[in-house]
Amino acid sequence: xxxxxVVKIGGNVIDNPVDFEVFLTDFSAIDGxxxxxxxxxxxxxDLLAELGIESKLVQGRRITDVKSLKIVTMVYxxxxxxxxxxKLQSYNCNAIGLSGADGNLxxxxxxxxxxxxxxxxxxxYGFVGDLxxxxxxxxxxFELLNSGxxxxxxxITHDGNGQxxxxxxxxxxxxxxxxxxxxxxxxxxxCLEKPGVLSDFEDESSxxxxxxxxxxxxxxxxxxxxxxxxxxxxNAFDALNKGLKEVYIGKADALPLLKEQNFGTRLILE
Amino acid sequence: xxxxxVVKIGGNVIDNPVDFEVFLTDFSAIDGxxxxxxxxxxxxxDLLAELGIESKLVQGRRITDVKSLKIVTMVYxxxxxxxxxxKLQSYNCNAIGLSGADGNLxxxxxxxxxxxxxxxxxxxYGFVGDLxxxxxxxxxxFELLNSGxxxxxxxITHDGNGQxxxxxxxxxxxxxxxxxxxxxxxxxxxCLEKPGVLSDFEDESSxxxxxxxxxxxxxxxxxxxxxxxxxxxxNAFDALNKGLKEVYIGKADALPLLKEQNFGTRLILE
Numbered sequence: 001x002x003x004x005x006v007v008k009i010g011g012n013v014i015d016n017p018v019d020f021e022v023f024l025t026d027f028s029a030i031d032g033x034x035x036x037x038x039x040x041x042x043x044x045x046d047l048l049a050e051l052g053i054e055s056k057l058v059q060g061r062r063i064t065d066v067k068s069l070k071i072v073t074m075v076y077x078x079x080x081x082x083x084x085x086x087k088l089q090s091y092n093c094n095a096i097g098l099s100g101a102d103g104n105l106x107x108x109x110x111x112x113x114x115x116x117x118x119x120x121x122x123x124x125y126g127f128v129g130d131l132x133x134x135x136x137x138x139x140x141x142f143e144l145l146n147s148g149x150x151x152x153x154x155x156i157t158h159d160g161n162g163q164x165x166x167x168x169x170x171x172x173x174x175x176x177x178x179x180x181x182x183x184x185x186x187x188x189x190x191c192l193e194k195p196g197v198l199s200d201f202e203d204e205s206s207x208x209x210x211x212x213x214x215x216x217x218x219x220x221x222x223x224x225x226x227x228x229x230x231x232x233x234x235n236a237f238d239a240l241n242k243g244l245k246e247v248y249i250g251k252a253d254a255l256p257l258l259k260e261q262n263f264g265t266r267l268i269l270e
Numbered sequence: 271x272x273x274x275x276v277v278k279i280g281g282n283v284i285d286n287p288v289d290f291e292v293f294l295t296d297f298s299a300i301d302g303x304x305x306x307x308x309x310x311x312x313x314x315x316d317l318l319a320e321l322g323i324e325s326k327l328v329q330g331r332r333i334t335d336v337k338s339l340k341i342v343t344m345v346y347x348x349x350x351x352x353x354x355x356x357k358l359q360s361y362n363c364n365a366i367g368l369s370g371a372d373g374n375l376x377x378x379x380x381x382x383x384x385x386x387x388x389x390x391x392x393x394x395y396g397f398v399g400d401l402x403x404x405x406x407x408x409x410x411x412f413e414l415l416n417s418g419x420x421x422x423x424x425x426i427t428h429d430g431n432g433q434x435x436x437x438x439x440x441x442x443x444x445x446x447x448x449x450x451x452x453x454x455x456x457x458x459x460x461c462l463e464k465p466g467v468l469s470d471f472e473d474e475s476s477x478x479x480x481x482x483x484x485x486x487x488x489x490x491x492x493x494x495x496x497x498x499x500x501x502x503x504x505n506a507f508d509a510l511n512k513g514l515k516e517v518y519i520g521k522a523d524a525l526p527l528l529k530e531q532n533f534g535t536r537l538i539l540e
Contacts, residue, residue, distance in 0.1 A: 073352050078346070078349060079343050081348070082348075082369050082426060085369070096368075098367075099355070101355045104364060156352060158359060160360060
C-alpha cells in the first residue's frame with residue numbers, strides 16, 4: 001500500500017512566523033501523499049478579545065457560542081487555512097484548504113449538554129462537534145489525494161444540517177488517519193512544543209525513542225507520563241488499535257528527521 | 271458538450287439571511303455541473319469598522335492594505351464561504367469551498383501602482399489581484415467538477431509566491447466561465463438587485479428579455495444603459511466573445527426561472 005502521512009500542527013508554531021515558515025517548507029518536502037491538520041493559535045483569542053467577546057475555556061476546550069463560532073470559522077477556516085495554502089503552493093505543494101463541510105468530508109455531532117461533575121449544573125459547550133466512527137468521508141478524501149491534492153484541514157466541521165461546528169484538531173487528525181487505513185499505510189505525526197515523550201519531564205534530552213503498548217502501560221503506572229501528554233497517548237494508542245501503522249510525537253522543527261525515522265517518539269502497537 | 275452554469279452572487283443577497291437561504295435552495299436545484307462565486311457583503315466592512323480599520327474604496331474597489339487583506343480573507347474565504355458550503359451540503363449539494371490559492375486554481379497578479387488620473391499622484395490598491403488569460407487552472411477545476419464537487423469560490427486569489435490577493439468577484443466569475451468553454455457548454459449568471467437590464471431605469475417591469483451585440487451597441491449609443499450596468503455588459507460581451515454560450519443578468523430570487531430561459535436578461539452574441 002502507498003504511504004500517507006498525516007501531520008497535526010498546533011497553535012504555538014502557527015503563532016511564530018519564522019518557525020511556521022520553516023515548518024511549512026519541511027512539510028512540503030515530505031514524500032508521498034500527505035495531509036496537514038492545523039489548530040488555531042492565539043489569533044482567534046486575540047480577535048475575540050479585540051471585539052470584546054470573552055474567550056471561555058473549560059478543560060482546555062473553548063465554549064463556542066454563536067459569536068465565537070463566527071470568529072473561529074473566520075480565523076481557522078479563513079485566514080490561517082488560506083495563508084497556509086498560499087505558502088505551500090509557493091513551495092510547489094499542491095495544497096487545497098478544507099473544512100469538514102467542504103465535500104462533506106467530516107461530519108460531527110453537536111456535543112450534547114453535559115452535567116458538570118464539579119457544580120452539578122448543566123455544561124453547554126455550544127457549537128462544538130464530536131467525531132464518531134464514520135465521520136470522515138474516506139472515499140472522497142482518497143479521491144482528492146489520488147488527484148494529487150494535499151488536503152489542509154482546519155478543525156471546523158459540520159453536522160450535515162447546515163450547522164458548522166468547532167472541533168478539536170487533535171481528534172480531527174487522529175480520526176482522519178484511522179479512516180484512511182484501508183487506502184494507505186498511514187502514519188500520524190503530532191507536532192508539539194516538546195521534542196517527544198520524555199522520561200524526565202524536566203530534561204528535554206530524555207526523549208523516549210519508541211513506546212509500544214507494554215511500555216506505555218508501564219510508563220503510565222509509574223507516573224512518569226504527565227497530565228498534558230496522557231490524552232495524546234490515549235488518542236495515539238486508540239488510533240494504533242484501529243489499524244494505524246505508527247504515531248510520532250515530536251517538535252515541529254525536527255520534522256526533517258522523520259525521513260530517517262529519527263523524529264521524536266515513535267508509538268507502535270507491539 | 272455537458273452544460274456548466276456559473277452563478278455570481280453579490281453582497282446584497284448575502285446580507286439578507288432569508289433571501290440568501292432561498293437563493294441557496296434555488297442554486298442547489300440547478301441541474302448539471304455548476305459553480306458559485308460569491309462576493310462579500312457588509313460583513314467585512316462591519317468587522318473592519320468594529321476593529322477600527324478604515325474601509326477605503328476607490329471607484330468601487332477596496333484599497334486592500336495588510337490588515338484589510340486579513341479581514342477579507344477571514345470573512346470571504348472563511349465565514350461566508352464555509353457558511354454557504356454547510357448550507358448547500360444540507361440541501362444535498364456537494365459543495366466544496368475554495369479560494370484561488372486552493373489547488374492553485376486561480377492565480378492573479380498584484381495590481382501595479384497606478385497614477386491617479388484625478389490627482390496625478392500614485393494610487394496603490396494594495397493587495398488586489400488582477401486576473402489574466404490563463405489565470406484559471408481549468409484542468410484542475412474540470413477534474414473537481416468531474417468528481418462531482420460543486421465549487422464555491424470566494425474572490426480571494428494568490429500570486430503563486432505565497433501572497434493572497436483580493437480580487438473582484440464579477441471578474442472572477444467571468445474569467446472562470448471563459449476558462450471552461452473547452453470543457454463545457456458554459457453559461458454565466460449574474461444575480462443582482464435589479465431584475466435585469468431595464469429599458470426604462472425607473473421601471474422594474476421594463477426588463478429587456480434578450481440583448482445581442484447589435485442591440486447592445488444600439489442601447490449604449492442611445493444612452494439607455496446606465497453607468498452601473500455598463501461594466502457588467504462590457505464584461506459579459508467580452509466573455510461571449512471568448513466562447514461563452516450566454517450570460518444572464520437578473521434578480522437572485524428569480525433564479526428558478528432559469529430553467530425555462532425566463533430569467534432576467536439573456537445576453538448572446540448574435
